[in-house]
Amino acid sequence: MQDYSNGNAGLLLRRVPKQERSRERIDEILKVSMELIGQKGIDAVTMKEIAALSGGPIASVYQYFPNKSAIIAMLHERYVDDVRLTVAGYTSMIASADEALDVAEKLFDFYYVRMREKPATQDLINAIQADKTLAERDINEIRFQSELLFENTKQFVLEPLKDSYRNTLFLMFNMAAATLRLALMVPAEEAGKIVAQFKSVVRVQASYYFTGRYPEASA
Template sequence: MPDMMQGLGRRSLRRVPKQERSRDRIDEILKVSMQLIGQKGIDAVTMKEIAALSGGPIASVYQYFPNKSAIIAMLHERYVDDVRSLISEHVGKISTPEEALQATDVLFDLYYHRMRERPSTQDLLNAIQADKTLADVDIAETRFQAEVFFGATKQFVQSDQRDNYLRTLFVMFHMAAATLRLALMVPAEEAAKIVAQFKSIVRTQSTFYFTGSFPASV
C-alpha cells in the first residue's frame, strides 16, 4: 500500500475508537452520511443533520470527526478496502492469459453492478475528486490496483514489454472508473453499449501484450 494511503481516513479521526460502542457509533455516523450523500449530494449535507439522523448530539460526531472532509476520507478508505477485497479475490485465481482476460471482464462487471446498487458511491467519488488531497490519494490507489493486477499477470508478457504493460494497466484502471461514472449518467441502453465498448478495448489491448498481436476480429 502506498505511504499516502496508510490510514488517511483513520488519521483524520479526532479520536480513535477503542471500545465496541465507539466503533458502532462511528459505523452509524458513516452509514447515515453515505445515505445523506446519496439523497442530497455532498454539498447539501451538514454535520448537524448527520448527528440528528445518526441518533446523537452533534458533539458525538465532532468528538470523532473534526469536519465533513474527515467523514469523506473515512468513507473513501472503506470504499477502497471494499474494492481491494474484490480485486484480491479474483487476481489470486489467475493462472493463464485467458483467465486474466476473463478477470478484467468480471471485475468490471462486479464493480459496475455494485455502483448501480449503491448510487451514493457515485456522489462520494465526485466529492473525492473535488478534494485535492483525496484526489491525489485516489490516484495513488488506482496505481496500487494496477500494480496488483500487474503482479498477477506480468508472467504472460514479454519482459521488454512489461514497463509499457504496467503503464497501460494504470491508464486502464483510471479509465475504468471514468467509464463507470459515464455509464451511470446515461440511459441504461446506452450504458450497456459503453460498458461493452470499454471491455472490448481492454481485452484488445491486453491480448496484444499477452500474445504480441491484436485479436483477429479487430
C-alpha cells in the first residue's frame, strides 16, 4: 500500500489519507485513471468518468485531487519512483567501462519494453510534457537519472572530459525519450532499426569519453 504521508505525494494531494480505506480509494482512482488514459488518451478522460469507474461519487475524487492535472502528476510520481529504482539498480553495480556501455543499452531497452507493454505510460509522459509546470518536473527527473549514471561511471572517464560527459549524458537521456516516441509510432521492423541505431550512437559517443578516441568503423 502506497504511503501518502511523506514526500511529494503529500504535496500533490488536496487531502492526505490517514486511513487504509482512504488510501485504497486513491489507489483505485489512480488505477482507473491510468486504464482510461491507455484506452482513450489523456484528453478524452474526464473526472466524472474516473469517479464512475472507480466506484464512487465525483466528490470523492475531488476530495483528494483538485483537478485532472493533479491526478496526472501523481501518476507521474509513481512512474518516477519505479524508474528510479530500476536506474539505481542498473547503475549501482557498474565495475568497468565495458559494463557502463552495456548498462546504457540495458536502460534504453528497459524504457522501450516498458512503453511497448504499457502504452498508457507514453500518453502519461506526453501529458506531463504538455503542461509547463509538470514538464519542468519531468526535466528535473531526467536530470536526476542522468546524474545517477554519471556518478556511477565518472571514474572511467578521462578527467578533462568529465564536464562534457555529464552534459552529454543529460542530452542523451532526453534524446532517448524522443527516440522512444518515434520508435513507438512506426512499424515494428522500422522501430527495431531506429532503436539499434540510437544504441550504436550512444555506444560510440560513450566510448570516446572512456578512451579518448572514437572506435574504428568495422569493415
